[in-house]
Amino acid sequence: MTDREQPKSPLPPTLTELERRAAAHRDRPSYGHDALITCDRLVRVFTTDGVEVQALQGLDLTVQEGELMALVGASGSGKSTLMNILAGLDVPTAGAARVAGRDLLAMDAKVRLNYRREVVGFVWQQTSRNLLPYLTARQNVALPMQLRGRGGARRSAAKGTKGERTKDLLAMLGVSDCADRRPGQLSGGQQQRVAIAVALANSPSVLLADEPTGELDSVTGEEVFAAFRRANEELGTTIVIVTHDQAVESEVRRTVAIRDGRTSSEVLRRTEIDAEGQESVVAREYAMLDRAGRLQLPTEYTAALGMEQRVMLELEQDHIQVWADGGTDA
């Protein structure tokens, strides 16, 4: 700020003011207190042959109940690592992760198994990983309900019997005609839609999908995204989809980008109606401000202005200005 006016240093706060600030801080609700999924400074370090890889480097993310959202990012950015943690298949090295009130760092083996059966459902990229090849679509969907029943956590079948629920799910996802066929007799898109039905069988709080359209052509992929949207709208299930598929942008309201093991930016879409009553979807990109106040500026912005290593900041009444360091005084 050498060539700009120096701001006047404010008066030191009084003791009363400091006490007020401390009380306000204490009473503030915790990060993500109202979210269904909260990842707070999540870290996952893998050590192979003495070499450490930081797959997640303090990732913050909240997902509200009933959301349908997508996670995108370059290969190696940490998406699958995050999904495996949310699925209860892997445990973070540090930080906090909560899903539907469950603390993912504090689950013993039994609670973890229960979590995977009842709280989350998943759809993986490889169709073969989602369905048992020797069972029909109907039997595949019924299986999680039978396993849950055996586990003793039997809940009243409020939405009808297992058979009816299987039928309803297959109908909702547009694959009723596949009920008596085995996976090998189904197309890739049909297999993924049956896989969504399997994942929804036990009414999970969250449905996680890792590259669910990765092995499909674009038209079939769109059908699968439409099936996710139907599940979200009709059942209210919260859905998180990891994808490289550009088509996802027209299917979800919120896309969060992951870069180097952290959430970096997010695109929110909303429908606007103009004066003539014409509807259009407006997308707006936001940079993520993490819990420590760190902001990742998009590379194209920093490159365009030659910003490197440090920038100058100035607080205005309703925004912050960021300038490239002019290379003046240190």
Ligand SMILES: Nc1ncnc2c1ncn2[C@@H]1O[C@H](COP(=O)(O)OP(=O)(O)OP(=O)(O)O)[C@@H](O)[C@H]1O
């Ligand atoms: N089990 C593991 N052991 C060692 N390193 C791992 C392991 N799993 C992931 N990694 C490393 O962690 C980083 C993040 O990997 P991750 O698979 O989460 O990325 P991704 O964004 O899902 O990539 P892709 O889109 O290619 O699947 C990568 O550098 C990867 O090599």
